[in-house]
Amino acid sequence: MIEIALIENDKEDEDRFNKIVNDYFHSINEACNITVYGSSEDFLTAYNGQFQIVFMDIELPGMNGMDAAKKLREKDGSVLLIFLTNLAHYAIAGYEVNAADYILKPLKADAFRLKIPKVLAIIKQNHQKKLTVMTKGDVHTFTTDDLYYVEVLSHRLYYHTKKGVFDVRGTISDAEGELFNYDFRRCNNSLLVNLKHVSSIEGNNAKVGPDLLPISRPKKKTFVNELTNYLGGQL
Structure with a gap:
């Protein structure tokens, strides 16, 4: 799920933003969650790194968006920041705070569709x-996006990937510690699953990439809840 912050004090602009953004993410079958702040001060107080994209109106009451962006960069130098502005010349100053882009107001669906794919590509690359x-003297390199799941058998880890299956000595706990932050969760004691590649739950099994994997009874509720949260309630 993509977590988005919108700092905007105009209700009409807020409603337009919510509709355009939700429609777009629905069209690409991607979940998003939008949290709206009516002032820079409220946003900066609440911010603790929980967002992947920040849409910042420049003309705000109190602290304006540009000053807020400078404060944001003191907290987080890498979160993706996009300015919303009525005047294009304001956006030039965005380079000072490493803004990813700007979009002119009032926001239009075509403009959003033009700008957002680049931003999502950056998020994907970072995550x-x-x-x-x-294994057996050969070195294999792959990304977490290419990894369907990890299986442990007789003290060996089997990485099931788009490129094939590779095995190394290790424990499932070690793999879980390395992969937990990349949305890998256990569906039973010996299988660590990439939630991105779960396409369905079929009874007590999960379809993960090309394979149907068993979900243990003790882990089913937690696994399904975590999958539902990952999909943003779309399961």
């Missing part, structure tokens, strides 16, 4: 980890 394993 994957490159893994390297050595």
Whole structure:
């Protein structure tokens, strides 16, 4: 799920933003969650790194958006920041705070569709980890996006990937510690699943990539809840 912050004090602009953004994410089958703040001060007080994209109106009561962006950069130098503005010349100053882009107001669906794919590509690139394993003298490199699931059998980890299956010595706990932040969760004691590649739940099994994997009874409720949260309630 993409977590989005909107700092906007105009209700009409807020409603327009919510409709355009939700319609777009629905069209690409991606979940998003929008949190709206009516002032820069409220946003900066609440911010603790929970958002992947921040849409900031420049003309705000109290602290304006540009000053708020400078404060934001003191907290977080890398979160993706997009300015919303009525005047294009304001956006030039965005380079000072490493803004990813700007969009002119009033927001239009075509403008949003033109700008947002680049931003989502950056998010995707940032939210994957490159893994390297050595098996039988060969080195294999792949990303978490290419990894369907990890299986443990007789003290060996089997990485089931789009490129094939690679095995190394290890424990499922070690794999879980490395992959938990990349949305991998256990569906039973010996399988660690990439939630991104779960296409369905069929009884007590999960369809993960090309395979149907068993979900243990003790873990089913937690696993399904975590999958539902990952999908933003779309399951």
